[in-house]
Amino acid sequence: MERLKELLENTSREIWIIIGLVLALIGAAFLLLRQPQPVNDTTMMAETVTASSQSMQMTENGQTATTSVTTTMYVDVKGAVKQPGLKKVDQTMRVIDAVQLAGGFAGNADEKQVNLAQRLVDQQVVYIPKRGEKVDAAMNQAGAPAGPGATGTSQTPQVNLNTADVTELQQLDGVGEKKAAKIIEYREAHGQFQSIEELKEVSGFGDKTLERLRPQLAV
Structure with a gap:
């Protein structure tokens, strides 16, 4: 009877020791998890380079946006178009765009004499001749005097x-x-x-x- 009692006491002591060890391990693991992780220098450098690249890209995009602002211009569309007169355009537009702003070609227009792909310039005169009409040799391919600022009055048929x-x-x-x-x-x-x-x-x-x-x- 006394031997059994002694075994129980020894077993109880061992259980408490095991429980104590487990609790100690859990506490140590918790402390390790709470410590800040060391930052990898390579990762920091990669993030810095990425941020710099994005900043440079934003700057380039900003410059591109600034240089791509369109400029308003005016051209005078004359000749065989449905609605001749002064038309508001920008530097990206071409002769065909000016013709469309003027209502399109009139029924007697001879568009074959005009370079419809030519880019417009400010104060340009775009003249569309009629069939059988010969455009003055001094006029350029757009049917207008060459060079911005020319009025084209003396060149109009x-x-x-x-x-x-x-x-x-x-x-x-x-x-x-x-x-x-x-x-x-x-x-x-x-x-x-x-x-x-x-x-x-x-x-x-x-x-x-x-x-x-x-x-x-x-x-």
């Missing part, structure tokens, strides 16, 4: 006051459908124009208008 119809008369600067109709009405009522100065007899055409249109007119 002349319009005959005695033979032009309403569409042809609208090729004149500042002459719309109503003014063109007034010229036709005057011609039908008074016969052919004897001189360019006689245009002042038509309502809406004064001295200043006549001087501006004179290089474009013929009788």
Whole structure:
């Protein structure tokens, strides 16, 4: 009986020792997990290089965005188009874009004489000739005087006051459908124009208008 009691006491002591060891191991593992992990120098360098690359890329993108801002320009579309006049464009556009802004080609347009792929420049005159009409040799492939800033007034083919119809008369600067109709009405009522100065007899055409249109007119 005493031997059994002694065995139980020894066994109980061993169990407590084992429990103590297990708790100690758990505590040590917990402390190790809470310690900060050492940072790998190679990883830090890779992250720094990546951040620098991203920063440089953002800077390049910013510069690209700045240089890609479009510039507003104006060109004067004349000739055989449906809606001639001043059109707002940008430096990325070409002659065909200006024609489309002018309503497209008129039925009598001869687009084969024009370089539709030419890039537009500010203050350019884009002239679309009619079939059978020869563009002046001094005009460039876009049907406009070469070089930005040229007005092209002296290069525009002349319009005959005695033979032009309403569409042809609208090729004149500042002459719309109503003014063109007034010229036709005057011609039908008074016969052919004897001189360019006689245009002042038509309502809406004064001295200043006549001087501006004179290089474009013929009788």
